[in-house]
Amino acid sequence: MQLADDFWRLAHHDVTGKPRLNERAAGLGLAAALLGELLWIGRINVRDGRLWVVDKTPPDDVLEHTVLEQIIAQPQHGTIGIWLDFLAHDAAQLVAQRLWRAGHLRRETSRRLLRSDEVRWVPVDWNVAHWPTARLSIYLRDRAQMSTTDAFLAGLVATTGLDEGLLRTAPAASHDYLRHLVATAPPPVHELLTYTHIAIGQSVLSYRT
Numbered sequence: 021m022q023l024a025d026d027f028w029r030l031a032h033h034d035v036t037g038k039p040r041l042n043e044r045a046a047g048l049g050l051a052a053a054l055l056g057e058l059l060w061i062g063r064i065n066v067r068d069g070r071l072w073v074v075d076k077t078p079p080d081d082v083l084e085h086t087v088l089e090q091i092i093a094q095p096q097h098g099t100i101g102i103w104l105d106f107l108a109h110d111a112a113q114l115v116a117q118r119l120w121r122a123g124h125l126r127r128e129t130s131r132r133l134l135r136s137d138e139v140r141w142v143p144v145d146w147n148v149a150h151w152p153t154a155r156l157s158i159y160l161r162d163r164a165q166m167s168t169t170d171a172f173l174a175g176l177v178a179t180t181g182l183d184e185g186l187l188r189t190a191p192a193a194s195h196d197y198l199r200h201l202v203a204t205a206p207p208p209v210h211e212l213l214t215y216t217h218i219a220i221g222q223s224v225l226s227y228r229t
Contacts, residue, residue, distance in 0.1 A: 024053035024115045026152040034149035037142040047108030049180040052216040100215040116141040163197045175213045
């Protein structure tokens, strides 16, 4: 389950590819999703604000392998916050490139006078791009039972502020259900969501000051 691919789709417009979040929040959400992928395949564990490798077997996915190798190479950096901050810098491009290699995005470049060219990643298939948004919206509005991976994605939606758009016309019970999912998430997942929320909050305070 490539969680970061679905979070990229949630965080970008399903037709134009334009971001729905500011760069920092999107980067932190994608960083958390990449760590979540390694958590789900049993390569890392998290507890008490710490992150460590439990299995050094290279994952089949190239991006997951790259992230795992980075963590293995830097054992002195063991806090969740450090890895969220580090991965957030390049996560959007790295995940977009994975989606591009899989044929789900195309690259569009716009020429700009006296400025660097702007690169945008545009979804190839609206149905594929929109599916995570539709799926989570249905689950939350119906308060239906979710898989653990979808519950994690829903938690990232809440943590990064994407829920404001996803549940704009939803009843209050849907918002309550989303808060319940975050509060009752398994401990490692809850930690990733909590530290992502903290990092986003710190970036907001830093911007305001």
